[in-house]
Amino acid sequence: MTSEPATYPGYRFPAEIISHAVWLYHVFGLSFRDVELLLAERGITVTHETIRQWCLKFGADFARKLRRRRPKPGDTWHLDEVFLKVNGELHYLWRAVDQHGVVLDILVQDRRNATAAKRFLKRLLAGLKYKPKRLVTEGLHSYGVAHRDILHQVKHRTSRYLNNRAENSHRPTRRRERQTQRFKSPKQAQRFLSSQAMIYGHFRPRRHLMTAAEYRDARAKAFRIGRQKTCVQMAA
Template sequence: MTSGPATYPGYRFPAEIISHAVWLYHVFSLSSRDVELLLAERGIVVTHETIRRWFLRSGADLACKRRRRRPGPGDVWHLDEIFLRINGELHYLWRAVDQHGVVLDILVQSRRDASAAKHFFRHLLKELQYKPRRLVTDGLRSHGVAQREVLPDVRHRSSRYPNNRAENSHRPTRRRERQMPRFQSANQAQRFLSAQAMIHGHFRPRRHLMSADQYRRARAKPFRVWQQETCVQTAPQAANPAPLRPTPASTSTS
């Protein structure tokens, strides 16, 4: 007996279609209506509201899998924060990356003081269970206060230009803001940006440091890992692999 395409509990569409929609949404900064149109071109009839539910549920689950399987962090951490407008109020997105540009953690907070910096440091250490050799931050003094209290044995360098790696990692967030309505709550921003940081960064190797052959090999590996984590390879591969184009009878139910 041949089993059908792999799917997720509670969903009628195959896992291949759902994971492809989540991939399009987070990697290419598309809206849910853009993804709806791209899927319709392939004969997949599904509404943007159903696609949005895929993002909220499956996107978070896939980001958690990606977070658990990411390689160990580097020993130099770059920390930075940017402002976000959430429902008309000013919030701050705290972000940490290592020397390789891999996002370690993000945290949305309403403040930008020493207490917020210490909270982010503790949140980061709890998530990674690992201490760096050196911290690099911008000129915000709150970072120094938090470092002396939470990580007193770690070297700390505070300067604007050496922290470009963390500042550049904010660019996907700014692109998303231009493509979607403003965030409605801090929890919504935290859920979405956490998933986006993991999924987007997974498919973005540092191309400028590689030759063309190295880049192709580095680009192929994330796709293999993504297929494993999204379970699209659990269907039998020998006879008739599951196509991305379903039958015309597909509807907009999830």
């Protein structure tokens, strides 16, 4: 009996094509028109607007499934924030990574004060369900206030040089920000960056910390989990 490709209800394209388009968009910094061209080269005729709808519909869902599957993060959290221009207005992207460079969460806010820092820290604790052993931040005083009010029992180190992991994790965001010619709204930025951080990180293990064999194994595992979570395995 010939097996048929898995599909999503209400969509005429197989799940494998939809998930591949979402994967291309989030992992490689391509535009919707770039993804349209790549699919066209493979004989798949689909418009960039359809691809945009796929990414909106399935990107966040894929990211949630990958987030639930990821291993327990490390016990040292690096927190950092950078400015974003959203529809011409200044906003801030708050990001937390562990000592291995794995993104824990991001939050787009319009403030860079103690209230914003506490909101981000509470979001982290609610999402991860446990507390770290150490926080590492830059010199922003807002982190100190949030630490005293919420995680006073956790060690807190302040140094711009110790926080390179968090700062380096902003680079994919900067590339996408330039490519998309700025974000149009805080909601759109939050939705895209939350999905992109998880999907990009899942398929981009820290190559420089692994041997070639370890990297190939990690890459194969990432693909296997990705196929499971996006339901692209062949139907029986």
